[in-house]
């Protein structure tokens with residue numbers, strides 16, 4: 426008689442909006458078929474009293490939640506926390522978020538990457554009196570320093586001149602706006618898997634336009650446009666997203682791999698623009714923890730494969746430990762990232778020709 430399949434439990438703690446978009450029947454069923462049960466964590470009850478879980482998947486903020494995860498880990502040292510709060514935290518500040526990009530080394534003969542020129546301003550006096558923004562060239566984007574998932578943290582301004590700075594409320598990051606042809610590349614990372622898609626962005630600002638524009642323009646989550654809005658949107662139609670060339674796949678995968686190692690994160694995406702002035706220079710402008718994966722092609726397969734790797738890595742680690750003599754490193758709680766699969770191999774696995782392709786888009790708001 427065949428041995429019953431070992432089942433694994435992954436608990437998830439997500440805000441209602443995230444739960445709705447991510448925990449779809451198609452994902453739950455596929456995971457179930459592979460022996461993985463996705464179980465909702467009741468955030469009204471202590472986490473330590475729930476489970477057992479082989480892994481906890483989460484995107485919640487706050488000290489209380491961090492403490493709960495700590496307590497849970499102490500009681501369940503073999504349960505994997507995806508991802509550790511300490512690693513996620515650097516993404517809650519738009520300066521520390523991009524620092525890691527500046528420190529990254531990726532070899533390429535034909536392409537380069539970096540971040541736009543930026544400064545942080547903590548108070549209004551520095552902004553208007555000390556003119557700390559002087560090293561930057563207009564237009565600039567003013568972004569809230571904190572990126573904590575709140576609506577406020579996505580509210581930005583495109584600032585055309587000194588006048589436009591007066592309306593801003595520090596603490597903010599002022600970042601040079603770089604013309605990039607109105608298209609951004611979103612690179613989704615799920616463990617070793619990397620997928621790049623195109624999305625709508627802000628249109629270029631010419632020198633002439635800059636001189637005629639007044640003050641600033643506010644916007645929020647410009648790459649999120651619904652299908653209905655997209656069909657009605659004259660600007661979007663004009664963009665011809667499909668005509669925009671994708672960035673080199675291996676270059677993007679190398680950056681993704683480097684970021685994953687440096688940040689010790691498995692679940693994130695990053696926004697990349699191509700600098701129009703240079704052509705083969707790519708700038709990372711944003712990194713997000715646990716983004717909207719449901720918009721990624723074949724997200725169910727990609728995520729289920731990832732979950733399978735995670736829960737089985739634990740099994741493999743336990744086996745290695747039991748085979749090793751006392752004192753020779755390697756423990757069941759080893760948190761090394763699992764090796765990254767090459768994009769080509771993944772593309773075959775997930776039935777697509779290219780790991781970089783056009784993606785689906787969502788909600789857009791822009792107001793002046």
Ligand SMILES: O=P(O)(O)O[C@@H]1[C@@H](OP(=O)(O)O)[C@H](OP(=O)(O)O)[C@H](O)[C@H](OP(=O)(O)O)[C@H]1OP(=O)(O)O
Pocket residue numbers: 442443446484572573574575611646648649694696711713714715716717718720787
């Ligand atoms: O909800 P979605 O699908 O729009 O996903 C948001 C992401 O959109 P994306 O997948 O990059 O297109 C979004 O990415 P952007 O910051 O818009 O580049 C964020 O990751 C957002 O999370 P948070 O509000 O920063 O905590 C994500 O929101 P949450 O689902 O985590 O609330």
Ligand SMILES: Nc1ncnc2c1ncn2[C@@H]1O[C@H](COP(=O)(O)OP(=O)(O)O)[C@@H](O)[C@H]1O
Pocket residue numbers: 541566568572578579580581600601602603604605609625626627645646647648696698710711
């Ligand atoms: N330096 C920049 N140059 C040009 N466009 C930018 C720049 N920074 C941001 N953008 C545009 O603004 C949008 C929102 O900025 P982003 O930093 O990604 O914030 P959020 O976390 O809200 O997504 C980007 O998707 C892109 O369209």
Ligand SMILES: [Mg+2]
Pocket residue numbers: 696711
């Ligand atoms: Mg973004």
Ligand SMILES: [Mg+2]
Pocket residue numbers: 572711712713
């Ligand atoms: Mg973001």
